[in-house]
Amino acid sequence: MKRLNMVLPKQALPGASHHALLKTDGNATVIGQVQPHRSxxxxxxxxxxxxxxxxxxxxxxxxxxxxxLGNGRRAxxxxxxxxxxxDRLGPFRSPDRHTYAYCLADPINRLDRNGDYxxxxxxxxxxxxxxxxxxxxxxxxxxxxxTAKFVSTPITKITRLGKExxxxxxxxxxxxxxxxxxxxxxxxxxxxxxxFLVKEIQDRIDGQFSALHLYSCKAGIGNPSYLQxxxxxxxxxxxxxxxxxxxxxAPGYLEEIxxxxxxxxxxxxxxxxxxxxxxxxxxxxxxxxxxx
Numbered sequence: 001m002k003r004l005n006m007v008l009p010k011q012a013l014p015g016a017s018h019h020a021l022l023k024t025d026g027n028a029t030v031i032g033q034v035q036p037h038r039s040x041x042x043x044x045x046x047x048x049x050x051x052x053x054x055x056x057x058x059x060x061x062x063x064x065x066x067x068x069l070g071n072g073r074r075a076x077x078x079x080x081x082x083x084x085x086x087d088r089l090g091p092f093r094s095p096d097r098h099t100y101a102y103c104l105a106d107p108i109n110r111l112d113r114n115g116d117y118x119x120x121x122x123x124x125x126x127x128x129x130x131x132x133x134x135x136x137x138x139x140x141x142x143x144x145x146x147t148a149k150f151v152s153t154p155i156t157k158i159t160r161l162g163k164e165x166x167x168x169x170x171x172x173x174x175x176x177x178x179x180x181x182x183x184x185x186x187x188x189x190x191x192x193x194x195x196f197l198v199k200e201i202q203d204r205i206d207g208q209f210s211a212l213h214l215y216s217c218k219a220g221i222g223n224p225s226y227l228q229x230x231x232x233x234x235x236x237x238x239x240x241x242x243x244x245x246x247x248x249x250a251p252g253y254l255e256e257i258x259x260x261x262x263x264x265x266x267x268x269x270x271x272x273x274x275x276x277x278x279x280x281x282x283x284x285x286x287x288x289x290x291x292x
Contacts, residue, residue: 085100153213181216241283
């Protein structure tokens with residue numbers, strides 16, 4: 001049994017043949033044994049040289065330095081300070097988050113009992129993306145809805161434009177997925193201008209498409225916005241949002257797939273196929289920007 005702020009009857013530590021009372025802290029971490037008296041200490045990420053018992057850091061079962069969190073869902077390697085497998089909710093992470101990170105790399109203030117990404121963090125980000133903000137006087141933002149709406153579009157042959165920047169075409173037009181903000185789209189480590197993006201499309205992708213769909217955060221903010229300037233340069237309609245854009249798969253997830261396929265020799269000229277895949281994206285404030 002695991003209870004917070006209580007002394008638990010547990011199997012004694014290694015070397016003892018009897019049962020004993022174990023002392024725990026507020027997070028159920030085993031910090032000592034009552035009789036005979038014995039203390040345990042841990043590094044911030046749960047590594048300990050003094051304890052290898054059935055219950056240890058966070059009250060979780062540990063064996064050979066491995067915690068199986070979430071009833072065995074994910075193996076946490078405390079000595080390496082990371083999980084052995086990626087987070088199944090990894091596509092919701094932001095660019096600065098790693099799918100193998102434990103407690104969002106903050107074990108002092110957080111505790112991970114099931115090995116999953118924080119649903120509260122996802123909820124907070126979704127709320128920020130649909131709630132009112134305070135843009136500068138030079139920016140304008142249309143009213144936003146209060147209900148998340150996700151739509152999907154087929155993914156065809158993908159061209160990698162740079163790290164975590166991808167493009168593909170289907171019947172709806174050209175689709176470009178990349179990190180960014182109202183100042184630009186992130187390609188090869190820099191926020192790129194509309195002129196750069198148009199040249200990149202001309203150099204890397206067949207120019208036969210009816211419209212561009214840009215999955216990049218807050219590109220619709222400003223007067224004129226990045227999306228409007230891009231439509232003017234491209235001389236084609238451009239679709240995008242002034243909100244934070246959530247996608248599945250996320251750019252980082254596609255980057256991992258690209259890396260795996262490249263190792264398998266399935267990437268040719270920075271292009272690869274994902275048959276049957278679709279991109280799902282949050283469509284709050286999704287608007288059409290026509291060229292002027």
